Amino acid sequence: MSLWICLTCGAEHPDTRRPPDVCAICADDRQWIPPEGQRWSTASDLEVGRTFTVEEIEPDLFAVTVTPEVAIGQRSLVLRTPHGNILWEPSAYISADLVVAVEALGRVVAVAASHPHLAGAAVSWSHMLSARQQHEVPILWNAHDRRWVQRPDPAYVFWTDRHEPVPGVTLLRAGGHFPGSCVLHWPAGAGGRGVLLVGDTLMVGPSGHTVSFMRSYPNQLPLSERLVRQIVATLEPLAYDRIHGAFPGRAIVSDAPAVVRSSAERYIGWLTDTIRDPDEELPANTQHAG
Numbered sequence: 123m124s125l126w127i128c129l130t131c132g133a134e135h136p137d138t139r140r141p142p143d144v145c146a147i148c149a150d151d152r153q154w155i156p157p158e159g160q161r162w163s164t165a166s167d168l169e170v171g172r173t174f175t176v177e178e179i180e181p182d183l184f185a186v187t188v189t190p191e192v193a194i195g196q197r198s199l200v201l202r203t204p205h206g207n208i209l210w211e212p213s214a215y216i217s218a219d220l221v222v223a224v225e226a227l228g229r230v231v232a233v234a235a236s237h238p239h240l241a242g243a244a245v246s247w248s249h250m251l252s253a254r255q256q257h258e259v260p261i262l263w264n265a266h267d268r269r270w271v272q273r274p275d276p277a278y279v280f281w282t283d284r285h286e287p288v289p290g291v292t293l294l295r296a297g298g299h300f301p302g303s304c305v306l307h308w309p310a311g312a313g314g315r316g317v318l319l320v321g322d323t324l325m326v327g328p329s330g331h332t333v334s335f336m337r338s339y340p341n342q343l344p345l346s347e348r349l350v351r352q353i354v355a356t357l358e359p360l361a362y363d364r365i366h367g368a369f370p371g372r373a374i375v376s377d378a379p380a381v382v383r384s385s386a387e388r389y390i391g392w393l394t395d396t397i398r399d400p401d402e403e404l405p406a407n408t409q410h411a412g
Contacts, residue, residue, distance in 0.1 A: 125273075127168060127243065129161040130154065132193030132214030133272045134243040147238055147270060152299070152338040165246060168192055169217050176200075176223050179366070179373075183311065184227055187370055188215045196240045196368040199319060200224055201308060205288040206231030209251075210306060210319050211368060214242040221250045229255055232287040233277075234262040236321025237300040238270035240368060248277040262287055264295055264302030296323050296356040298335055298349045307360050312376075316362030323353065324382065326367035326374060333365070333374065333385045347390050354386045 126135040128145040131153055135142055141162035148155050172188055179185045186198040192214045199210040207228045212235065213220075224230065230251045235241040244261045251259040263271065265280040285293045292307045303323040311317030320326070324333040335350045337343040357379070365374040365381075374381050391397030 124164045125243075125246065126162045127165060127192070127214050129163050129193055130156060131239055132196075132242045133238065134214065134241075134245055136273050145272070147272065151341060151343065153239065154340055165216055165243065168215050172215060174215070174217075174220050174223070176227070180311065180317075180364075183308075183317070183366070185370065186213065186220070186224065188213055193242075194239060196242075196321075197370050198224075198242075199366065200227050200230075201291065201306070201319070202228050203288050203291060203310075205290075208287055208291065208306070209233045209247060211235050211240040211321060212242040212244045212247045216243045216246050216250065218250075221247070221254065225251065225254055230259055232260055232262050234287065234293060234306065236305065236319070236323055236368070237303045238267055238272075240321050245273045245275045245277060248275070252277075262293060264293075264304055266295065266297075267300050267302035270300070294356055294360075296353045298345050298353045299323055299337060305357070307362065309361055312362075312364040315364065315376075316360065317364045317366065318357070318360070318362045318378065319366050321368045324365065324367070326365060326369075326372035327385075328372070330373060330375060331381060332388075333382055335386070335389055344393060347393055350386050350390055350393075354382060357382060 125137055126141040130148045133147050144160050147153055174188045177185050182202040184200040196211050198213045201208045207230045209230050212233050233244050233247050248259045248261050260279040261277045263278050263280055265282050283295050293304050295304045297303055299322050305323050306319040308317045326333055335345045337345050363376055363378055365378045
């Protein structure tokens with residue numbers, strides 16, 4: 123019997139003699155199944171030829187990067203707090219050495235993900251951390267996305283609109299990409315100015331000065347104006363200055379609320395045709411050939 127890992131989205135599936143015919147997460151219109159069909163691996167197979175690094179990207183926030191990447195290739199983040207640590211966006215890759223390295227940063231009290239695409243091997247992470255630390259490490263999962271749990275387990279703790287896994291840190295449902303898509307608000311981050319961990323709820327642009335919003339990033343399906351405004355309204359009351367995205371190097375270093383507002387208005391402008399490319403209209407003195 124093997125635990126199967128989808129090589130496209132990284133979602134962990136239950137022990138079976140044969141892999142499932144299809145990964146339900148990848149069959150959804152937000153994700154995709156490769157032209158050659160569904161591809162699977164196991165946790166032990168994924169260990170072969172891979173390494174990991176643990177890097178402090180700001181005080182008390184650590185990035186775990188796996189090379190070569192697995193599936194979507196998100197980095198995991200470990201948030202260290204005086205009340206215990208949170209493992210955010212757990213990777214599909216897991217090994218005894220990696221669990222030891224994460225545990226060395228302090229006691230992990232919860233595993234959480236922004237949405238089902240970045241949940242990786244959440245159950246294995248919970249089980250291995252629980253066994254080593256001799257206390258239960260729950261998986262915090264938004265109830266709106268309950269049907270996307272691929273490996274059901276008692277470790278799942280379902281929450282709705284707001285949840286505080288440790289004092290001073292809050293999970294908030296923003297919706298959009300998935301109905302349960304969430305962000306993690308860490309007010310003590312960025313030297314007390316506040317940090318958001320956002321996964322794909324907001325996609326941080328490569329310049330570090332924009333964000334975007336999509337139902338499907340690989341299939342380029344947009345979100346509606348209603349859902350974009352819902353995300354912005356959820357974030358508006360929060361005190362934060364910095365955003366860390368799901369992938370290495372993707373961060374809004376400062377003035378993040380202004381970036382979110384301006385990016386949302388730009389997105390909605392193009393969606394509603396209230397912003398247009400200036401080159402659509404030719405100057406009056408343009409000479410037409412032919």
